[in-house]
Amino acid sequence: MSHGHGSNPLAHPEVQMANNRSYVTGFIVASLLMAAATVLVSGHLLPPFALLLAITGCAGLAIIAQVYFLLHMDLSEHSIWNTVALIMFIPLFVITIGLTWWMFSQLYLRTMPMIPGMPGMH
């Protein structure tokens, strides 16, 4: 029905915000981070637990780069809903990933051979 921007989807501010430079920057940054993680893992360049931390860090940076450069999330009027949705997602992320991690670490403590180099696993 009516969208407030007429029937032309190209008039939406989200579309208007797009520009090649930020997409290319986002693509390059994300690719570099992924390449770094791949090299670290395939070459076994770090001890296992440090490796886990390093690729988690790469993933976190890649998320930030993608959110900023590709999804254009900020506090401007037309992006605020996306940003609110993202912020609402953070507690869910902490709950689901965090509790799962805690649950499985406790389970492994009782059922699995320990992962070498991981502190707290004894």
Add this chain to the structure above:
Amino acid sequence: MLVNLPGPWNPWLGRLALSEIPYTNPILAPLFVVVVVLGLLMVAGITYYGKWGYLWKEWLTTVDHKKLGIMYIILGLVMLFRGFIDGLMMRTQQAMAVGPHASGMMGAVHGYLTPFHFGQIYSAHGMIMILLAATPLLVGIMNIVIPLQIGARDMAYPYLNALGLWITAAAVVLIMASLFVGDFAHNGWFGYAPIFELAYSPGVGVDYWIWTFQLVALGTTLGSINFIATIVKMRAPGMKWSRLPMFTWASLSANIIALTSFPCLQVAIGLVAADRYLGTHFFTAGFGGNLMLYTNLFWLWGHPEVYFVILPAFGMISEIIPTFSEKPLFGYVTMVLATFAIAGVSWLVWLHHFFTMGMGPYVSTEFSVATMLVGIPTGVKVFNWAFTMYRGRLTYTAAMYWALGALFLLLVGGLTGMMLSIPAINYMVHNSVFVVAHFHMMLLCIVYAIFGSVIYWFPKVFGYTLNEAWGKVMFWLFSAGTALVFIPMFMEGFMGMTRRLDWPFDPHWAPYLNIQVLGILVYVLSILAFVVMLYVSIRDRAQHRAAADAWGTSRSLEWLTASPVPFYNFAVVPQVNARDEVAWRREHGLSAQRASHYDAIHMPNNTGIAIIIGGLTFVLGFALTWRIWWLSLISLLAIIVMMIYRSAKGDPGHVIPAEEVERMDREAERTMPRADLPRHSGGVLGGAIAYDSGAAGEGSANLRGAPDYRP
């Protein structure tokens, strides 16, 4: 082929072969004949009466939220019946097979169902009842009611709405196809690793299960996006957040849960598909896979899903009880807070589905406490409903019966849930039928709320009320069935009977299982009562024509517009002045007021693309199930092409001129009974509180001085 596929496969038909059609099965073969004959009769009937054009133009291509809602509800009721038949088969099998000396027939050692067939039946029963019966019924009612309650002309995305329905319908067709072509999964509706892996379940059953799940998850996610956008953006002027009707609040929270949790399911099931199709090892015991990760991912969705289905039911109860208590809902703000508290806590409790995993006391304690926390907001809700009824003028209509029945079941289900939230008890009764009886109490609470709201909102959609007497007969039969089936089941749980037994080995269970069969028979009678209720109501529809305010004491905005609702919902978009707008207008003598000025209305056009994409998603699911790669590829490409085509084409919609709107509105006005007269008059209970007519009874003196609940 990336995996080592057991059995024959050819490039044209995949794994499909004539031998996959169970024409030797003594249950399925006659059923197939019946289905084909009924289908042919239906096609012949539609052709004879020349209704194909009507069906296509008015229903199959519609984007009208009310018609889509009706189709969702029909779909849900059909699947509720199918799921019930599965339940009937499980009850009769267990009653026949109990004890070491039970005889067997039709290839079974005990009873009449082989273990493999029995496994398919309980898997299908669970999946159908939760995802293909309860979910479509709730989504259908939300579809009909939400836009009316907030004063919108349609959903925010009418085409997306149709797409959601037809993708859900594709899931339904896919699971029904598994009856007659191949098998269904036998690993329970939520699946277990590693039994659903290809090595242990080489047939197509698990594949049917995977793609049915994916389709229904997709359809429901699309629907939830639409509901959230509609509630946020489409409210009528004056419909502030503080005036939003409670059912809409409940639906908003439920759809936020759906939007955030269904992706977890799609990922979990997608990883199972990767294991079975690509040969990955996410959930295998070897090669670094983790069996419990599947259970974790599944219930990460599974528990929020439970609240996705219960919260709208709470919303329905919150609409029915005030209407028939002639009082505003007690504690509106606390009700909204409680709704969102439940929605929030729903994310913290999923581990209680597998307390016995072995992760130790600390984790169990957290999830146990979180589970108990759910009782607080739920208790707030129950007390609010009770205080709404306290000193109200109660009218015991059929809808009210169902709402009160739902409260009672909520109490039983909630208290047993509190017991189960204690890990020590949970270890004792884990996987027993005590758990089964508990969650059936909760799901039946939803079913009660659904039947209540079908009766409650029926006059708004169709323009006449359902037969009250038969509605009550059905209620008592259904309640008797519920008691006879589930009270013995709770007792068997305490006796240590585990769930999903194709052969209940202990003869002491026999009397309880026999009582349950009796209960199932009473359920059958209640279904007959439902059919009679529909028949009698349709026959006598002229005598039971409903006014705009069908119950005379309704409160929220949907009762302002004509009954049946015209396709444009409101001739003039109403200005909302109060939380219970219709009650407010009634009390201020504004019920009879009509618009003096009409504007042209812009409405979306019908489209056949939604049903075509729905059909293609069924073909895609079927082709993937049978591993017919060429067909999968073609249907996937066709879906993408249709989407691009639709996006490029857009929909300019059409405009109904102001004069036409005015004519239709006056016509609807003329054919309806007077709006301000209560349908049920006489007696003290449910008497008129129409201040404007001056005919108020004795008891309404209190209400006249009641505080204005305008926020």
